[in-house]
Amino acid sequence: MIKVGEYNLLRVKKEADFGVYLEGIDQEILLPSRFVPEGTRVGDELEVFLYHDSENRLIATTQRPYGIVGDIVLLKAVSVTKQGAFLDWGLMKDLFVAQSQQLTHMAPGQEYLVKIYIDERTGRLAATEKISRFLSNESLTVQEKDPVDLLVYRRTDIGYVMIINNLHTGILHHNEIFRPIEIGDKFKGYIRQIKEDKIDVMLGKPGFEKVEDEAGKILRLLQENDGYLPYHDKSTPEEIQEFFGMSKKTFKMTVGNLYKQHKITFTQTGIKLEEA
Structure with missing residues (x-):
């Protein structure tokens, strides 16, 4: 199955002057010449990232973006229009954030915490600042002392709200912090305590x-x-x-x-x- 916004292992079907075509389910997917590894031959399997180009064609690249679909990442805005902003995510084509998906008026050169998702209407990859709707503590997938991936979300009076495994939120209290941290920083951590749907986390093992x-x-x-x-x-x-x-x-x-x-x-x- 072809997965847009993720890494796929695809077989080279044929060569062309401007790249190679990879086998899709019902279409051939172009991998442009500048991204084709040296020595690639027909029949080879390549790990590629799939996304849509500016003409809405599915295209492959061996570049590795700063995040894939479902990831929450800190990205820098490179340009802004009336329709939205474009973020640098490590590929030649920037990632679009519609005006309706912004919490603040984005400005070039500033960094923003966003979630990468697939727009249901267009089928294209996009980003949103409205992360909270993707996070919930109603049905927890973690237990106390579990190792987890933590992302610094925002600062509060008692500490920092942390995103846990891209699914939940928890608090890292100020008295548990022994290093400088900033919004968007990622850490390995542990679940310290769970009370009902409220989670405390820590950066070291309990x-x-x-x-x-x-x-x-x-x-x-x-x-x-x-x-x-x-x-x-x-x-x-x-x-x-x-x-x-x-x-x-x-x-x-x-x-x-x-x-x-x-x-x-x-x-x-x-x-x-x-x-x-």
Whole structure:
């Protein structure tokens, strides 16, 4: 089945002066010469992205856009007309956002968080700023402690609203943030807590698993620095975050666990690997 707005594995049917034609279900799909990999022959299978050109013809490319249909991505506007705006999404043909699909008046050079979808009327790929209608917490597909993909949606007084797996929304609280984040940033995270349809998320693993992961990191850093690091419970949260990439709370919990396992010792100025 041919899927517009997605990657397809298609067989080369015939060559032409301006490219090659790929086998579709009921049509041949052009892959222009500039996108044909060197050495391609009839019968080869190529992974291509499919979309419609300006004349509404289905066309293939080996370019990889910044997002495919269903993705929510941060894209930059390159031009604006009375009908809508055009966004750079990594292909030669820009992605259109109709005026009716904008929450704000888009301006060239500015970035906007949009969802890529197929317009039912035209069958073409398009984008919309009206993302909320695609998100719902009424029927959840995640559970507590599940690993998830997170996308920064918007800032609130208590933290950031995060889009979870392109399906749900959750809150990343300010006290769970230990790095600069911006709208459109993507992270791997975990479901921290679910209360009815409200979800709290976190960027690190919950509970003991997180300590185990961070423990390995601290041991590696000790080994890379001759068995000693000048960090301890008097170090500032900023110093801990900059060097270890973790909160001071996590650092203290982790080194405490390593000490109990007799893997490190504490000195007046830092931590030291136990001799085997």
